[in-house]
Amino acid sequence: MKRLLFLLPLALFAVLAGYFYAGLQRDPAEIPSALIDKPVPEFALAPVAGVGKPGLSTATLKGDVSLVNVFASWCPPCRVEHPLLVRLSRESDVPIYGLNYKDKAEDARRWLAELGNPYRAIGWDFENRVAIDFGVYGAPETFVIDRKGTIRHRHVGAITPDLLDKTLLPLVQKLRAEP
Amino acid sequence: MRFVLALLAVLGATPALAVLPHEMLADPAQEARARAISQELRCLVCQNQPIDDSNAPLAADLRRLVRERITAGDSDDAVLRYVTQRYGDYVLLKPPVREDTFVLWYGPFAILALALAGAAVYVRRRRPDAAAAPAPLSEDEEARLAALVGEKDRP
Numbered sequence: 277m278k279r280l281l282f283l284l285p286l287a288l289f290a291v292l293a294g295y296f297y298a299g300l301q302r303d304p305a306e307i308p309s310a311l312i313d314k315p316v317p318e319f320a321l322a323p324v325a326g327v328g329k330p331g332l333s334t335a336t337l338k339g340d341v342s343l344v345n346v347f348a349s350w351c352p353p354c355r356v357e358h359p360l361l362v363r364l365s366r367e368s369d370v371p372i373y374g375l376n377y378k379d380k381a382e383d384a385r386r387w388l389a390e391l392g393n394p395y396r397a398i399g400w401d402f403e404n405r406v407a408i409d410f411g412v413y414g415a416p417e418t419f420v421i422d423r424k425g426t427i428r429h430r431h432v433g434a435i436t437p438d439l440l441d442k443t444l445l446p447l448v449q450k451l452r453a454e455p
Numbered sequence: 456m457r458f459v460l461a462l463l464a465v466l467g468a469t470p471a472l473a474v475l476p477h478e479m480l481a482d483p484a485q486e487a488r489a490r491a492i493s494q495e496l497r498c499l500v501c502q503n504q505p506i507d508d509s510n511a512p513l514a515a516d517l518r519r520l521v522r523e524r525i526t527a528g529d530s531d532d533a534v535l536r537y538v539t540q541r542y543g544d545y546v547l548l549k550p551p552v553r554e555d556t557f558v559l560w561y562g563p564f565a566i567l568a569l570a571l572a573g574a575a576v577y578v579r580r581r582r583p584d585a586a587a588a589p590a591p592l593s594e595d596e597e598a599r600l601a602a603l604v605g606e607k608d609r610p
Contacts, residue, residue: 288566307499310543378512404516411541413499413513 309411309430316344316425317409321399325381327388332373332399338425341451342371343418343444345395346407348379349387351415353434358391360435365394370448374398377407377415420444422451473510480522489522492534496521497546505548 320333330336337344345361347354365372374395376384381400388395401407410419410427420429429447431439474493480486493507498514506514506521517538524534538546550556592600 304502307545308543310539310541310545404513408516408520408541411543413542 306432307413309427311411311427312430314427316419316421316427317406319399319406319409321375321401321406324376324379324384324388324398324400326385327393327398329374329393329395330397332375332397334425336373336397337421339423340371341423341448342373342421343448344373344375344410344421346375346377346410346412346415346417346419348377348415349383350379351377354416355391357416357434357436358394360437360440361394362392364440368445370445371396375407375410375412376400376402377412378402378404418444420447420451422454473506473508473514474518475515478515478518478522480526485522485525488531489518489525492521492525492531493518495535495548496538497548499542499546503548 316334316337318334321331323329323331332344347358361372364370372394374397376398379400379402381402384398384400399406410417411430414432416434418431418435419427422428428451429444431444435444474490480489490507494505496506496517498504498506498509498511498517500511500513501509504514506517520538521534524537529537535547544551550559552560
């Protein structure tokens, strides 16, 4: 028993080392969202002028499982993920809504004209008011909203085909099965 | 002379502030509160820099938000709560003292106490105590000792 007491510091060190090792595996840029399982914020945003899609509000996000994609014409990773969203909008019936983040309407309009528009409705958040309510700290970010308008998942950074097939779409299917 | 002037200019220079004049509130008391709150909030883009020091656009947006809440009559705590509701405790540069952060706040003191206790036990063990001292000699032993000492003294 007394012998084992000498192992106590070693055991404590092992526990600490375990914590630190686990901590090192985390990406410090990925901040856990405070809004998971919370209702989407109350908001109503005007459309991006000249795109021909309606604006976005809280009411739009209730009724069906949907994706909300935060994008901006000035954001390179948005350009990377955009073809995936365009394809998704053609090949599936999952509604995708856009939150145009700190972007000039003219720039956003031109960007969508060039790359295609996967969004059913787009809220123009030039002043970063609604995005802050969503806890957004950069673009792109993508939220999965359930039927009741609750935020169920958030992805920071560009969507990849892998993420879409293994995480986002299965989650959408699962949430659609919920009452 | 020129050197002295240059030296004065360098020494007299103040660090550039991220807070731009047009962001500031007219009321100095409110502005001071906003500055204090901004020092507490982490900029999420350039992490580990408070929004007060950061030039990131998001930090500017958050500074504006803090000032809007203050002008709307929020207390300091209410402003911080408003921001943490959106960004989580992560935006606070000083983590809150709560049950799930007790280990973080008090863990080092617990480890220190453990070390002190260990040191105390060690020191006490090393000190020879009364029980371990040899028993006084019996009469027989005294006699033998006297004999032996006497033997040695004999020429």
